[in-house]
Amino acid sequence: MSVRRLDPVQPESFAFSRANLSWAKGQLKKYPKGKQASAIIPLLWRAQEQHDGWLPEPAIRHVADMLGMPYIRALEVATFYTMFNLSPVGEHFVQLCGTTPCMLCGSGDLIDVCKKVIGPENTVTADGKLSWMEVECLGACVNAPMAQVNKDYYEDLTAENFEQILADLRAGKKVKPGPQNSRHASEPMGGATTLLDPSLYNGKGRSKSATSRTRKAPTAKTKSPKASATAAPKLMKTPRKAGADDLKMIAGVGPKIEGILNGLGVFHFDQVSKWKRAEVAWVDEQLKFKGRIDREDWIKQAKALAKGGEAEYVKVFGKKPR
Numbered sequence: 001m002s003v004r005r006l007d008p009v010q011p012e013s014f015a016f017s018r019a020n021l022s023w024a025k026g027q028l029k030k031y032p033k034g035k036q037a038s039a040i041i042p043l044l045w046r047a048q049e050q051h052d053g054w055l056p057e058p059a060i061r062h063v064a065d066m067l068g069m070p071y072i073r074a075l076e077v078a079t080f081y082t083m084f085n086l087s088p089v090g091e092h093f094v095q096l097c098g099t100t101p102c103m104l105c106g107s108g109d110l111i112d113v114c115k116k117v118i119g120p121e122n123t124v125t126a127d128g129k130l131s132w133m134e135v136e137c138l139g140a141c142v143n144a145p146m147a148q149v150n151k152d153y154y155e156d157l158t159a160e161n162f163e164q165i166l167a168d169l170r171a172g173k174k175v176k177p178g179p180q181n182s183r184h185a186s187e188p189m190g191g192a193t194t195l196l197d198p199s200l201y202n203g204k205g206r207s208k209s210a211t212s213r214t215r216k217a218p219t220a221k222t223k224s225p226k227a228s229a230t231a232a233p234k235l236m237k238t239p240r241k242a243g244a245d246d247l248k249m250i251a252g253v254g255p256k257i258e259g260i261l262n263g264l265g266v267f268h269f270d271q272v273s274k275w276k277r278a279e280v281a282w283v284d285e286q287l288k289f290k291g292r293i294d295r296e297d298w299i300k301q302a303k304a305l306a307k308g309g310e311a312e313y314v315k316v317f318g319k320k321p322r
């Protein structure tokens with residue numbers, strides 16, 4: 001672990017607000033007499049929340065006094081756990097996961113966004129709105145890459161949607177946390193592949209059809225993916241007469257990617273919707289995307305958009321395209 005020091009600029013004093021003091025006294029009652037020091041983590045955490053997301057030295061002393069602890073013991077806790085920020089953070093504090101699963105899924109691109117939009121790690125933007133730090137696994141690897149902003153998780157991120165999220169937060173707009181592609185939670189891309197029969201879990205017993213379905217030989221859909229060969233999809237020299245589709249309606253495609261796709265000869269939703277495995281692999285390779293087309297389910301999105309535009313998209317995904 002890196003050395004963690006107190007901020008050189010400290011406030012003169014700290015005291016819990018009335019409401020927090022009464023809450024803290026309630027915490028102390030949870031522990032047997034003489035064991036009040038056990039409440040140190042919740043109390044330090046509440047102090048940090050009260051003090052704009054970081055823990056100054058007077059707050060650490062204040063908590064130590066309340067718990068009858070030597071200051072050095074409280075300081076050891078505050079400096080050991082990285083959940084305690086020892087320097088000021090932005091109004092929107094970004095904790096970006098850089099651990100292996102997120103790194104393999106593109107967290108490096110997100111770090112570049114942080115550097116571009118916010119600046120160096122652990123600095124606060126001049127407007128006080130944003131700061132960021134790289135952290136270890138936040139336990140949402142199945143939706144990698146991801147970042148936590150204050151108390152919310154933003155998952156299945158791309159450089160494009162992450163940059164937009166930061167811009168929206170900075171502008172005070174409401175941003176929906178959770179997966180930023182077509183997923184609702186951590187189900188497989190394209191929808192659930194198991195527990196498809198409600199009778200398996202709704203208490204009504206396992207139906208015959210479920211039994212026979214689960215005994216079937218695996219289909220192409222359920223087989224584990226193999227490394228696929230690549231083959232260029234059908235490309236066009238120019239868009240059709242009516243003009244190119246707005247590929248940016250596909251979540252995960254920003255202006256830059258749209259430009260690259262157009263450059264390759266992809267202009268329409270129905271082109272994307274017909275890509276086979278080898279073709280997805282080929283486009284993935286061109287875009288250096290490390291599987292993002294599947295992660296963001298471009299094919300399903302493109303199918304909906306090709307079939308019925310925004311209305312069909314809303315029907316399929318329950319939300320408007322970007």
Ligand code: FES
Pocket residue numbers: 097098099100101102103136137138139140141142144145146
């Ligand atoms: S590796 Fe990023 S959340 Fe686990």
